[in-house]
Amino acid sequence: MRLNPLDDAAPPGPLTSRPGGARGPFQVLLRSPELGVRMEQLSSFCITESALPPRLRELALLEAARAFDAPHSWHAHVGKGREAGLDGDALERLGRGEEPGFPRADEQAVHEFAVRLLHHHAVDDALYAQALGHLGEHALVDLVGCLGTFTALAMLLNAFEVDLPVGASPAFARPSV
Numbered sequence: 763m764r765l766n767p768l769d770d771a772a773p774p775g776p777l778t779s780r781p782g783g784a785r786g787p788f789q790v791l792l793r794s795p796e797l798g799v800r801m802e803q804l805s806s807f808c809i810t811e812s813a814l815p816p817r818l819r820e821l822a823l824l825e826a827a828r829a830f831d832a833p834h835s836w837h838a839h840v841g842k843g844r845e846a847g848l849d850g851d852a853l854e855r856l857g858r859g860e861e862p863g864f865p866r867a868d869e870q871a872v873h874e875f876a877v878r879l880l881h882h883h884a885v886d887d888a889l890y891a892q893a894l895g896h897l898g899e900h901a902l903v904d905l906v907g908c909l910g911t912f913t914a915l916a917m918l919l920n921a922f923e924v925d926l927p928v929g930a931s932p933a934f935a936r937p938s939v
Contacts, residue, residue: 764923768792786834787918805915808908813901817846818872821864822905824848825876826912828856833932834919835912840933857933868896876909 791798809819820843827835836857844850848869852862856873864870875893878885885893894902918924920936 763789763925764921765790765793786838786924787915789924790918790922801911801914804911808904808911812904812908814897814904814908817843817848818868818897818901818905819908820846821848821869821872822876822908823912824853824856825873826880826909826916828859828934829876829880830913830916830920831934831936832916832919833934833936834924834926835916836933837926837930859934871896872905875905879906879909880913 788798788802791801809823812819814822820839823839824836824843826832827839840853840857843853849865852864852869856862862873864873871889871893874889875885878889893905897905923936926932
């Protein structure tokens with residue numbers, strides 16, 4: 763990681779009371795406690811309470827991780843995605859940067875929506891209508907908000923080069939500059 767270890771123990775709070783302590787992007791956010799608290803609240807909402815079903819929450823996170831080449835996010839959530847019901851073969855293809863071909867129509871719609879939004883910054887009317895048909899307004903708004911949140915976390919991981927857990931192998935390389 764690019765940041766030096768904290769001199770003092772981090773003060774108790776939402777970031778240090780997370781299961782397993784402050785890991786991943788939350789190690790970085792300990793340096794900005796107010797931002798960290800707000801990001802923790804938002805990311806917690808996105809992964810546990812949004813209107814998206816759990817498997818689509820995980821898919822949104824994995825789409826952001828892959829779009830930003832954030833191996834730490836991918837490593838932390840690919841297993842959770844499988845446990846939530848996402849197809850393992852499709853996730854392997856997504857991890858390799860290939861068209862995943864999700865077997866469920868709602869997953870494929872989320873994938874296509876995320877790719878268009880994260881790579882091209884907009885979605886056309888047909889794709890919007892397709893995603894809206896699968897998700898409804900509430901979940902579609904949550905999807906966009908969650909993609910933004912997960913993207914911010916991926917950028918924190920990449921900018922500060924947060925290390926993968928010991929013994930973990932990256933599914934893909936971090937972006938090089």
